[in-house]
Amino acid sequence: MAQMPALIPKEVEIQRLKKLWLMILALGSIAASVEVDNFVDGSLHQTSIRDSAFTPAHWWLYSHFIALPLGWGACAIYDRKVPILRGPNNSMNTGLKMTILGYLATMFTIGVNEMWHFWFVEEIFSVPNHWMFNMGVVVAFIGALAYVVRIYARLVELGAETPGENPYIAEMYKMALEGKLYSRSIP
Amino acid sequence: MTLPKGFGSGGAGGSSSADVERMIGKRVENMTGVITIAFWAALLATAAGTAAGYFYYPWAYPTASGHFAFIVLGIIEAIGYIFCVKVSEEGSNKKSNGILTVSIGGAVIFVLFVSMFVGW
Numbered sequence: 580m581a582q583m584p585a586l587i588p589k590e591v592e593i594q595r596l597k598k599l600w601l602m603i604l605a606l607g608s609i610a611a612s613v614e615v616d617n618f619v620d621g622s623l624h625q626t627s628i629r630d631s632a633f634t635p636a637h638w639w640l641y642s643h644f645i646a647l648p649l650g651w652g653a654c655a656i657y658d659r660k661v662p663i664l665r666g667p668n669n670s671m672n673t674g675l676k677m678t679i680l681g682y683l684a685t686m687f688t689i690g691v692n693e694m695w696h697f698w699f700v701e702e703i704f705s706v707p708n709h710w711m712f713n714m715g716v717v718v719a720f721i722g723a724l725a726y727v728v729r730i731y732a733r734l735v736e737l738g739a740e741t742p743g744e745n746p747y748i749a750e751m752y753k754m755a756l757e758g759k760l761y762s763r764s765i766p
Numbered sequence: 767m768t769l770p771k772g773f774g775s776g777g778a779g780g781s782s783s784a785d786v787e788r789m790i791g792k793r794v795e796n797m798t799g800v801i802t803i804a805f806w807a808a809l810l811a812t813a814a815g816t817a818a819g820y821f822y823y824p825w826a827y828p829t830a831s832g833h834f835a836f837i838v839l840g841i842i843e844a845i846g847y848i849f850c851v852k853v854s855e856e857g858s859n860k861k862s863n864g865i866l867t868v869s870i871g872g873a874v875i876f877v878l879f880v881s882m883f884v885g886w
Contacts, residue, residue: 588786597794601850605804608846615838622825635819635827639835739857 586662591646593739595661596674599654602749603727606715610723613716630694644712647719655679663733665727674729677722684715732756737741742765798851802869805847809873811838813880820885825885829885840877846872 585595586704587595620636652744655675658664671679688711695708733754773785816836819827847869851862 590786591789594790594794597853600853601794601801603849604846604853608808609841611842611846615835615842619831619835622831627826633831635816635823638818639815646857649865707793 589658589737592661593664593734593737595657596734596737596739599657599661599664600727600730602654602657603648603723603730605649606654607723609643609646609650610716610720613640613647616643617638621704621738629700629702632696644682644685644689648679648686650676651682651719651723658692659766660671664729672729674722674725674727678719678726679722681715681719681722684718686713687714688712695715728755793809794854795860797854798860798862798865801847801850801854802865804868805843808843809840809876811845812836812843813876817880817885832885833881837877837881840873844873 583641615671616636620640623634623636655671658672660673664672664675664690666676670676688708691711692708695706699706731740732752735742735752742749773789776878779856811848816827816832816839819835820829848866855862
């Protein structure tokens with residue numbers, strides 16, 4: 580397995596990757612909470628017309644849509660201490676970038692949504708002001724998955740985690756670490 | 767290995783274990799206390815948030831609905847708490863199964879108490 584060159588001591592890198600992972604676990608719990616509130620908000624809007632922005636289902640949703648970009652922003656600040664996680668041209672990691680952009684979209688959609696509802700009180704799921712909530716979350720989840728897999732692969736590479744015992748899964752990890760997971764035909 | 771500015775022997779390239787420890791700071795395996803406090807803070811905030819719902823907005827957020835949300839969120843927070851402690855302590859000699867058991871057990875009792883006796 581090709582070992583990437585280390586720019587910081589291995590023990591330091593493992594500790595920093597695990598600290599990032601703990602932050603991501605906490606943010607994952609918040610994201611799961613948002614998914615629960617999707618159902619709470621949806622069931623509320625099937626039974627009552629919107630009368631205020633400050634119904635409990637909305638506090639819950641909106642507070643999380645502010646906490647998530649801030650939390651992932653904190654991850655981005657800490658991420659700079661792990662050189663291997665840098666993105667193209669020493670920029671922010673691409674997965675992390677997508678996650679922050681996705682959640683920022685949801686955060687700004689709070690305002691867009693309130694403006695729309697100033698005129699139209701219908702809370703149908705598919706109205707345009709809700710699109711950016713859903714698209715933002717999807718983009719954020721895709722980015723977060725890429726970022727988590729990158730951290731996990733690096734922990735495997737450093738010997739701090741054990742890859743799957745299934746030989747096919749182990750082979751996938753090996754190819755991912757060699758950058759060949761998505762193009763088997765191009766060496 | 768050359769260490770970042772401020773660490774090591776002034777550009778000579780050597781790194782001691784003291785330098786490595788200084789770069790690490792607080793080790794993740796010693797964070798169980800902080801993680802436990804964070805879990806309880808999250809659980810109490812969830813209880814307060816759902817209670818604000820069914821006490822002030824009962825028309826929009828009936829007590830049963832609030833308790834259901836509280837139970838589901840308590841489970842999500844407990845899973846996150848267990849994962850955090852397990853991730854932080856893996857590969858070390860630390861074992862905090864006692865703290866985990868007491869904390870999760872206390873959380874179950876607290877969630878059941880709130881669900882059965884508060885807001886009805």
